Amino acid sequence: MSRPSLPPPELRAYLKELVRRTSAVCGDRLLSVLAVGSLALGDYRHGRSDVDVTVVVDPAPPRADLAPLAPLAATLAHPALPCPAAGLELVVYPADFAARPSGEAGYLLDLNTGPSLPERVSDDPADASDFWYVIDRSVAHQAGLPLYGAPAREVIAAPDRTTVLAALRASVREHADGDGHLADNRVLNGCRATVHCRTGHWFAKRRAGEIVAASEPAFEPLVAEALRSFERPRPEAAVLPAGDVREFLAWVASRVEEAAEGAGV
Template sequence: MDSDIERVPAEVGRYLSELVQRARTIYRDRLVSVGAVGSLALGDYRHGRSDIDITVVVDPAPTRLAHELADALAHPGLRCPAAGLELVVYDAGFAASGAPGAGYLLNMNTGPVLPAVVDFESVGAPGFWYVIDRAIGHQSGWTLSGHPIREALGPPARKDLLAAVSASVREHASGAGHLADNRILNGCRSVYYCRTGAWVSKRAAGRSVAAAEKRFRPLIGAAIRSFERPRESARELSAGEVDEFMAWARRTVDRISGSPVS
């Protein structure tokens, strides 16, 4: 089938072409699909700020192949041009099922900014990250190789997505390890999804929530302007205002999702 790789920004196109080639070399006819999800799929990749989010779907394969792929893609052996690569490999049956949970064969973070992670065991991993990424991939994913990624990823049930979004907001409300602007805009995207059932980029969600929620408009505007800068140049936002917004986002998401409000 035709690949969406020509839609990828030029600064990451050559990198993704090489990533796909290495995945093909390792998995051969077991490679079902390689797709871009996250900010690339949602049309809001920002060089110097965004990660490259990639989902790989494979037919049943020896465990050693996931290890080989992790070795083949590790930065700086394959130099990542973005803040980092977040790559997840799924078995085709699990990917198509729409089941909740992490369910990966490989979860890998690598790159110049991201702390390195290579994990082959999904048991015990917080599943909400992966449920949301698969939902975005099913709705908007770009196919880089093989079967259409939107078909390879089955849609999670609405109740599972609402639970994942609620867990995501709680994670970002804690503040641990997250830039303030990303916390705000993740909260906006979570509220937007709960209200509309659609996934949009964080900045688009921020603009929508700011238009509807006048009291948070200055804070969201500041978060969007900060998010447009490289990570190392992110602006400080008022901790009290960020906490107030995240508490509101959590209450809003929990009310819509039916999660216990606390």
């Protein structure tokens, strides 16, 4: 799948308004707004995918006084700004943090909102699991799609390989538990982790699924069913065999452990 040069038509008006509101709140502090996740990797699925956005500000307000960012969460929250996707996951980073490799969450603001996402607003990175943010910044450095301001590689440092592999280990462990994750997404997230361990490159989940299905015949039926399910809206996702999903994710965990041991994690 080729990397997009523009967001998909269903999102363009929404993202334009999101950038306008972000600029209105942040003013001269706003350095960059980037589309990441499935948008950046060219595999946004309307009705299924979230909109993932990374914002970088400079200078950052002091941690003791993040009041300047409070209006941002309010003005972007669904339905104050109706989200046409399954949800919006928006993270604001200070420029000095984003510009250096890190294994920490490090955000100033983390907003989850939208019709299919539980509402969440946090200004304390201790509230979150670091690994999600490490993976997102790694994807952003590789493929972030600029919506405003500086390009991704000028503002987001790539976490080093050992840090990314540690994050993948934690990600696979969480998906193996299954809480709050659809089965097809758990399987395809495992495929993405496996392919990243092999290549050091981020692929969209569907493309990673195709690669694993072609290279691992034992898991091809499960991955193929996950791919078919991923084409549907979230409420219509298929129920995959729980034992097969557990077996597959245990295999993925072993691949991640092998890569981590090879990298000295």
